[in-house]
Each structure stands twice: as C-alpha cells, then as structure tokens.
Amino acid sequence: MAKPKIYEGGCLCGNIRFVATGPALKPHTCSCRQCQQHSGSLTQMWVEFSQNQVEWTGPGGAPAKWRSSEWSSRAFCPVCGSTIGAIDDKPTLAIAVGTFDSPNRQELAPLSHSYVSKRPKWWGICDPRDASSAH
Structure with a gap:
C-alpha cells in the first residue's frame, strides 16, 4: 500500500501550523x-482537502475565521494576519498554496483558473504547464 502524501505549512509567524x-x-x-x-x-492559488485530512498543529490551534459567503469562511492567523485558506460548510478546506512549507511540489500546480473574467484586463494569465508561455 502506498504511503499517504503529507503536506505541512503555516502562517508567517508560526502561530497557525497544519499537517494535511x-x-x-x-x-x-x-x-x-x-x-x-x-x-x-490578483489571483489566489488553492488546493483542497477534506476537513478531516487536516490537523492544526501550531500553538494557535485552528485559524480564525471570517464568514465570507453563505457557504464559506475565510481562514487567517489572528496574530500575523496571514491568509490560510477557506473553510467551507461542506467538509472542504481550501488551503492557500503559498502557506505550504514546500509549495513547489508538482501535485500543487494549478489545473484550472476560476473567475478569469474578474482579473484586470491588462493582466494575462499563462498556463504554467505550457512551456511556450515561460519567460
């Protein structure tokens, strides 16, 4: 049986830490x-886990939350203010990729982009998997 992948990360000050x-x-x-x-x-990068896949391990425990919609709350560190992610009412937790200790892992690379129409018109979005768009 394959060993499950482990992802660790946290906020800027270390008060909020997680293991997913x-x-x-x-x-x-x-x-x-x-x-x-x-x-x-202009863009946030997310990766999703079921809430039961994430353990809050830092001294601050779980992040603070602010209700942002009818179905979700935004999560952040109450000490340094770092964005952690979004916690949905359904058992989904979207963690901001920048909070991971190793954000360069291939399986964290985005596969899609939501709300492209909301980006500033002057900003082009390149598919990172498209070698021709690399500079």
Missing part, C-alpha cells in the same frame, strides 16, 4: 474579488 494528509485535490487559481481581497493579490 493527501491527496491534494483540485489545485486551482482564482481571480474572484473575494480571493483578490483576501490574498492581496
């Missing part, structure tokens, strides 16, 4: 306005 046991599902980027405001970036 794979598989990492639906790696994607999103340019909706909520993702832009939550991340402070």
